Amino acid sequence: MDAKNTLSGGCLCGRFRYLLLEKPIGINDCHCVDCRRASAAAVVRWGTIHAGNFEVVSGELKKVSYADRVRSFATCCGSPILFQVPQDPEWVDVTIVSLDDPSPYRPEMIIWTEDRLPWVMLDPETPSYAQKKTQCPLVPSCSNVERANHRPGPNPIRIESHDCSAKSAGAS
Ligand SMILES: [Zn+2]
Ligand SMILES: [Zn+2]
Secondary structure, three states: OOHHHOEEEEOOOOOOEEEEOOOOEEEEEEOOHHHHHHHOOOOEEEEEEEHHHEEEEEOOEEEEEEOOEEEEEEOOOOOEEEEEOOOOOOEEEEEHHHEOOOOOOOOOEEEOHHHOOOOOOOOOOOOEOOOOOOOOOOOOOOOOOOOOOOOOOOOHHHHHHOOHHHHOOOOO
């Protein structure tokens, strides 16, 4: 592991510490009501990494299942750290703002704006979506991308592994 590619982060009190062994992709600001309530924040910024590239350095996470998604919080002080869709165990989303230096991670997209609180202003330069980003990069009529997830993200495996031709016709 190249130390230059390792990012560190942690919780409010510092007992829970983690490393990301790769740079997160698909940086998004999620306005969905579940993320809001889970974080008591108006917006939550997420980035995606391979689950195997999340490494706990100290402390523990408490997993909370809700709406078929698993959110993980630092047991010590409750900071939200991870988000995972059980059907998609290869990937995990990390709260970008729990990184020690979140400053390089501008959002690539804004999602679930239909849940947006009226006083949260959106950056017009950043693509935004009422819910998730639904357009498949391979087949525009395909709506199977991110089928189980409320977040889009240029997720190479998810995009390449789904079968557009077989599934797009009947998808709604
Ligand atoms: Zn803590
Ligand atoms: Zn969300």
